[in-house]
């Protein structure tokens with residue numbers, strides 16, 4: 001079985017029973033940002049702390065990416081196998097709206113204000129056969 | 144020191160297969176010089192910018208090695224606004240009397256492909272397909288429609304107007320008017336924006352000759368005056384392109400702050416403007432920019448568009464040459480094309496697309512990644 005590794009370190013807790021998005025929060029003004037960064041975009045402070053932003057949120061806006069993007073997009077797809085994907089900003093309980101791929105890919109599955117849940121999913125396979133994992137959101141199951 | 148525009152030049156937007164971007168820039172400069180009745184050797188300074196056409200200062204190889212101060216400007220889609228602002232400041236300060244501003248470009252076909260590192264982002268953001276300007280404009284438009292009760296009808300009417308105006312503009316790239324139905328039935332690209340609601344990367348050049356207003360009449364019988372030039376970047380909390388996250392509290396867009404600054408400089412308000420060019424990367428963007436620039440309330444656009452208020456004969460004539468939608472967007476040149484068109488209108492040389500009743504005040508607005516806006520106010 002192939003190994004699963006995060007596409008990029010520090011974006012989410014994983015592997016974990018309940019993976020969480022990771023961001024940073026400013027020690028001075030308490031604003032949160034994703035991904036985590038050492039400086040605060042709001043007040044310019046250099047004191048920030050890495051925090052969990054949550055694993056559920058509310059869809060703030062969305063669109064559907066209908067055509068296969070050019071570089072820097074890098075997936076295993078070909079123009080023939082490309083499958084449209086949703087993109088949205090999800091309002092996280094950690095106090096920031098995070099841009100993410102959405103698994104829904106048709107307009108009738110998406111609505112501003114709907115509850116969403118975080119999923120860590122395989123995105124592409126690297127040259128060593130490892131599955132690169134990324135974060136994505138889907139309609140929340142249960143409550 | 145007041146600032147005058149005494150010459151305008153355009154190298155037609157669209158495709159010029161046998162010309163480099165640089166040659167299209169040089170062509171625009173020659174046209175602007177001819178319009179002003181001046182020669183390249185008269186130019187004391189130049190500001191220029193291009194995304195894919197090469198370094199603007201290499202234009203001296205085409206135009207002449209005269210030793211002038213030539214500064215390259217790069218500010219994304221707002222490059223033209225930033226170049227013009229730099230020229231405005233050079234005249235205002237009294238350092239120079241006459242110079243040129245030029246923008247040109249020649250992009251490969253299809254959507255732009257930005258490199259995450261150049262925008263301070265990590266590779267994963269681009270790799271996973273989140274780094275597309277088309278997506279951002281769709282996401283912003285989607286939320287805006289939800290918040291302000293704008294429907295698809297308004298999006299369609301913006302495009303309909305753009306291509307109608309393009310059909311009246313001999314220099315436009317797209318000169319064929321499109322029907323409401325053709326636009327409404329065109330392919331969905333990024334919900335809620337369809338194929339005929341987006342502009343495409345293109346080619347072209349635009350140039351302006353800028354002069355100390357006290358000396359303008361030496362060169363020119365019909366100078367126009369650049370009353371304001373303002374460029375602003377984003378504040379914390381404004382909803383901008385290429386942003387992996389956004390703050391919860393939404394702040395005013397840089398367009399709002401640039402527009403306010405420009406009106407303040409000019410000492411006039413939105414109600415005084417007779418003709419305007421607003422960045423229309425897509426039809427949703429034009430709608431949002433109508434309100435962000437102060438020309439209407441948020442949500443009022445639906446009714447204004449239904450009434451045709453933004454057409455050439457309406458009370459808010461917007462993008463009279465068809466804007467980016469009908470001209471395409473050669474990034475370096477696009478903002479200066481807007482100024483060119485406003486000058487044409489103020490001179491009364493718009494032909495079939497001329498705004499009636501002798502417009503006296505014009506307004507231009509560019510917006511670019513990652514959240515920068517440039518506004519100019521031009522008067523007779």
Ligand SMILES: [Zn+2]
Nearest residue numbers: 026029040043
């Ligand atoms: Zn802070």
